[in-house]
Amino acid sequence: MTDTALKSEPADYVVPHHPVRDFLTGSVASIGITFILVLAVGLFWVGPKFVSFGNVSIMGTFLIVPLIVGAFAGFALLSGVVDLSIGSMVGFSSAIFALLLSMGWDPFSAAAVTLAFCLFFGAINAVAIVGFGAEPIAATLGMLVALRGITWVLLGTQGAIFAFNIELFNLVSTQVFGLPLFFLLAIGLTLLAALVVTRTRIGRHVQAVGGDDKAAARAGISVKRVRAGALLLSAFGAGLGGIVFAGQLGSAARATGLGLEFQVYAALMIGGYSILRGGVGNPVGGALGLLAVAGVSNILDLLAISPYYVNIIVGLLLLAAVLLDRLRGGDAFE
Amino acid sequence: MSVNQALDTAPAAAPLKVRFGGLGTGLILAAVWIALIVATGLYRPDFFAQQTLLAVAFTMSIVGVLAIGQGIIGMSGSFIDLSQPAGLIGASLVAVRLSEAGLPFPIVILGAILTGMLWGGFNALIIVFAKLNPVIVTLATNFIGLAALYLVFQLAQVPLNSDIYVFGRQSWLGLPAIFWPMLALVLIVGFLAPRTRYGRRMIAVGGNRAAAKARGISLRATRFATFIIAGGFVGFAAVLFAGTAGPFNPSSANTLQLNIIAGVILAGISLSGGRGNFWMLLLSIGFLSTIPTSLVFFGLSSDTQSIFQGIILIIAVSIDGYRALRRTP
Numbered sequence A: 001m002t003d004t005a006l007k008s009e010p011a012d013y014v015v016p017h018h019p020v021r022d023f024l025t026g027s028v029a030s031i032g033i034t035f036i037l038v039l040a041v042g043l044f045w046v047g048p049k050f051v052s053f054g055n056v057s058i059m060g061t062f063l064i065v066p067l068i069v070g071a072f073a074g075f076a077l078l079s080g081v082v083d084l085s086i087g088s089m090v091g092f093s094s095a096i097f098a099l100l101l102s103m104g105w106d107p108f109s110a111a112a113v114t115l116a117f118c119l120f121f122g123a124i125n126a127v128a129i130v131g132f133g134a135e136p137i138a139a140t141l142g143m144l145v146a147l148r149g150i151t152w153v154l155l156g157t158q159g160a161i162f163a164f165n166i167e168l169f170n171l172v173s174t175q176v177f178g179l180p181l182f183f184l185l186a187i188g189l190t191l192l193a194a195l196v197v198t199r200t201r202i203g204r205h206v207q208a209v210g211g212d213d214k215a216a217a218r219a220g221i222s223v224k225r226v227r228a229g230a231l232l233l234s235a236f237g238a239g240l241g242g243i244v245f246a247g248q249l250g251s252a253a254r255a256t257g258l259g260l261e262f263q264v265y266a267a268l269m270i271g272g273y274s275i276l277r278g279g280v281g282n283p284v285g286g287a288l289g290l291l292a293v294a295g296v297s298n299i300l301d302l303l304a305i306s307p308y309y310v311n312i313i314v315g316l317l318l319l320a321a322v323l324l325d326r327l328r329g330g331d332a333f334e
Numbered sequence B: 001m002s003v004n005q006a007l008d009t010a011p012a013a014a015p016l017k018v019r020f021g022g023l024g025t026g027l028i029l030a031a032v033w034i035a036l037i038v039a040t041g042l043y044r045p046d047f048f049a050q051q052t053l054l055a056v057a058f059t060m061s062i063v064g065v066l067a068i069g070q071g072i073i074g075m076s077g078s079f080i081d082l083s084q085p086a087g088l089i090g091a092s093l094v095a096v097r098l099s100e101a102g103l104p105f106p107i108v109i110l111g112a113i114l115t116g117m118l119w120g121g122f123n124a125l126i127i128v129f130a131k132l133n134p135v136i137v138t139l140a141t142n143f144i145g146l147a148a149l150y151l152v153f154q155l156a157q158v159p160l161n162s163d164i165y166v167f168g169r170q171s172w173l174g175l176p177a178i179f180w181p182m183l184a185l186v187l188i189v190g191f192l193a194p195r196t197r198y199g200r201r202m203i204a205v206g207g208n209r210a211a212a213k214a215r216g217i218s219l220r221a222t223r224f225a226t227f228i229i230a231g232g233f234v235g236f237a238a239v240l241f242a243g244t245a246g247p248f249n250p251s252s253a254n255t256l257q258l259n260i261i262a263g264v265i266l267a268g269i270s271l272s273g274g275r276g277n278f279w280m281l282l283l284s285i286g287f288l289s290t291i292p293t294s295l296v297f298f299g300l301s302s303d304t305q306s307i308f309q310g311i312i313l314i315i316a317v318s319i320d321g322y323r324a325l326r327r328t329p
Helices: A002-006 A019-025 A027-045 A053-078 A086-102 A107-131 A136-155 A166-172 A181-199 A201-211 A213-218 A223-249 A260-270 A283-302 A308-327 B016-043 B050-075 B084-100 B105-130 B134-152 B163-169 B179-192 B197-207 B209-214 B219-245 B256-266 B280-297 B303-327
Strands: A160-162 A251-253
Touching: A027 A283, A027 A308, A053 A086, A053 A181, A053 A201, A053 A223, A053 A260, A053 A283, A086 A107, A086 A136, A086 A160, A086 A223, A086 A251, A086 A260, A107 A136, A107 A223, A107 B303, A136 A160, A136 A251, A136 B256, A136 B303, A166 A223, A181 A201, A181 A283, A201 A213, A201 A223, A213 A223, A223 A251, A260 A283, A260 A308, A260 B134, A283 A308, A308 B105, A308 B134, B016 B280, B050 B084, B050 B179, B050 B197, B050 B219, B050 B256, B050 B280, B084 B105, B084 B134, B084 B163, B084 B219, B084 B256, B105 B134, B105 B163, B105 B219, B163 B219, B179 B219, B179 B280, B197 B209, B197 B219, B209 B219, B256 B280, B256 B303, B280 B303
Parallel strands: none
Antiparallel strands: A160 A251
């Protein structure tokens, strides 16, 4: 970049456009390569069992909630705010949903009320961050803790609410072509989110706000509205994830959603998002990040290696991903 | 922000508003803290007891020392050190192993502090040479560090009746022994930070990196120094932690993190750097440490504690953000 600026020849004011090169050096390509690498290591080390329908189906079942949560939380990251409260929001949502089911509500109205509650807490995040200019990491950290407290109070001394609904369970664990239906739906949701981000006006507005909020404001985009909307979407996604979680487990417990925010954001950052600057990342990359991390932990699981190595590998991948993001034009920290 | 800060000379008389601006935070904090104490006391007169004082002072100690480290990181513009739990547990493990070897107490303390400094230096190494943001680096190193610690040990405890064990259970002048070093450190750091060359450099780098660099301050050296010093405080906190905690596992320190960050923000130490007074930590940490005891007296379960902590943090950062919005034209 600096070399071209130093040359004295006049610029021709045409933004160089190299779709192929951009794609190859872009965030999706690097996570794609990582993903293929994980696949190769899995095939080499574990054998064909690694990609068997049975094994992928197991991984997929565990990935449904993170994929849903990640697809929506990605919008917040893209708009330049990070919502750390998603893990607690999943726990809170599953607790409220299970509570309403155990009180005899039908699943649809229970889900609607649960999502309304989640949107309410998302709105508090939005007011604090967008309205008062609170630091997103610290404010949503507060929301994370507050929601966990509310969840634990809801769950009572027993620490769990049992609300097994056979129809819901059958729906959530339906298998299509040997894979969980909801896993395929979550993949579909990811692709839909990717379409929204790359092909619609809303998506471009979100990217513009995250990339440079001042420039976006000058271009007539309401930065506040976009960011508030993104935070609401993130809360909505976490609420949805919690409902699915409660449907899968038939209960809500104190540990539901605990630490999910780190799992999701580590994977999203490995997949090309950044929690420090908006405007970068793509839902497909984020989903591949989740799949890659799940693949790594599955390999270690199948080989009966201590699960703590997963965190070490995830940590190293995270550092590598942030370094890559910086080399691609992220802010260098001095 | 504080571009025209005198760095290596004593600061000229600041305008009254600036001088007493910091006092406002203190007055509000003190008022809220006193209100909490009075409210609890009116509801349950037996709140005013030696036992309460002991509990609050005890809670304050470890969080207070860690908050000094966090405050140094925040004030120097590195935002947050999320790897404090891993550093604390690592240093505590060293303290346990050294006391198991029967080494004298000063060596145990030194070992823990050096471990903390080493951890801080390791973080700084990645941050400075890869030029990555401290938040993500410390998030990742905390991941890696805690996992590595789990591979090394599952449960550890200082030997019964070793010096560190006795120290953790002693009380001096009616308060837990571990309270006094915390008080001394906060007072000393709060006194030195705006009055020494190194302290002012740290604040200058946090306030405005470009201006500090233009004045010839090495950003790299300052970054290294702040992380190593902050790590030293984590190491010392580990001595207090290991001496009092009983059996602990690598996850035992995770719950401390929120109180520390909330304490630093409530104290008015800006996470984006350059502003704050360490003495305010005594008020903010004191207030936050009174909440759990108060809730018990109000008959609320310990689960509600998180609700209050979370709401307080949201309000604190909203006020912090609102102030910053008003300051920038």
